[in-house]
Amino acid sequence: xxWKARLLSGAAQQPQVHDGTVVVVDDCWTLAFDxxxxxxxxxxxxxxxxxxxxxxxxxxxPDPLGHARAWDLRTGQRSAPLRLRMQDGLAxxxxxxxxxxxxxxGLSAYDVASKAVLxxxxxxxxxxxxAPYAHGGTVFALLRASSAPACEQQVLAAFEARSxxxxxxxxxxxxxxxxxxxxxxxxxxxxxxxxxxxEIVALDRISGELLWRHELAGEAAAAPVHTxxxxxxxxxxxxxxxxxxxxxxGRSGRPTHQYGSPGH
Numbered sequence: 672x673x674w675k676a677r678l679l680s681g682a683a684q685q686p687q688v689h690d691g692t693v694v695v696v697d698d699c700w701t702l703a704f705d706x707x708x709x710x711x712x713x714x715x716x717x718x719x720x721x722x723x724x725x726x727x728x729x730x731x732x733p734d735p736l737g738h739a740r741a742w743d744l745r746t747g748q749r750s751a752p753l754r755l756r757m758q759d760g761l762a763x764x765x766x767x768x769x770x771x772x773x774x775x776x777g778l779s780a781y782d783v784a785s786k787a788v789l790x791x792x793x794x795x796x797x798x799x800x801x802a803p804y805a806h807g808g809t810v811f812a813l814l815r816a817s818s819a820p821a822c823e824q825q826v827l828a829a830f831e832a833r834s835x836x837x838x839x840x841x842x843x844x845x846x847x848x849x850x851x852x853x854x855x856x857x858x859x860x861x862x863x864x865x866x867x868x869x870e871i872v873a874l875d876r877i878s879g880e881l882l883w884r885h886e887l888a889g890e891a892a893a894a895p896v897h898t899x900x901x902x903x904x905x906x907x908x909x910x911x912x913x914x915x916x917x918x919x920x921g922r923s924g925r926p927t928h929q930y931g932s933p934g935h
Contacts, residue, residue, distance in 0.1 A: 713747025
């Protein structure tokens, strides 16, 4: 063992390594260590324990007033407030672009290298319900209609990553979106229906067209995982003595194989 460090809460997330710095989110603290020696470089108290957002040699997080700030990975020096509003847990980074959301400004994009806000207010400033996800020049976001109950009228939307132009939107209607993820060809979401059933739905990643939907036998344990043309999902049934099942579903929606079996 080269080195170890004592953390604070006992509930730290898995570390991330960037540019010779190990970044660990430990409850409401973000800690940075030298990757070679294990020496702590700095620590900051901010946010609610969400995954660190790191890009361009800096760690991004909101200050108490909701303004995005950048902490230098090596020194911990904090930048002046960026021209960007940010809510903890509603951020992602891809290809040098930081995507953040805030209740007052909706979804925004920030170029880390040029320190310029590319666009703001995408999706008609609807509240963003989960961290955005960027893939293949497109950023996807789960939005919530402000006039509906929290479990209704959720909208999955796709935006051009560099311009913020809306590519497509898909409403879940009266179903609640429990999990979602995007792959090279499809975006899949797990729905909880009003009659207490569960479904997996696949949308074309480019057009948002509904490709297929299937009812699930149990509750999804996590978001679907995409590998090539297959989608993998682990479910757990609610009955006594049941174990998980992991079906693989192709682009057509036809199950290809399944692991696991009901317990006895």
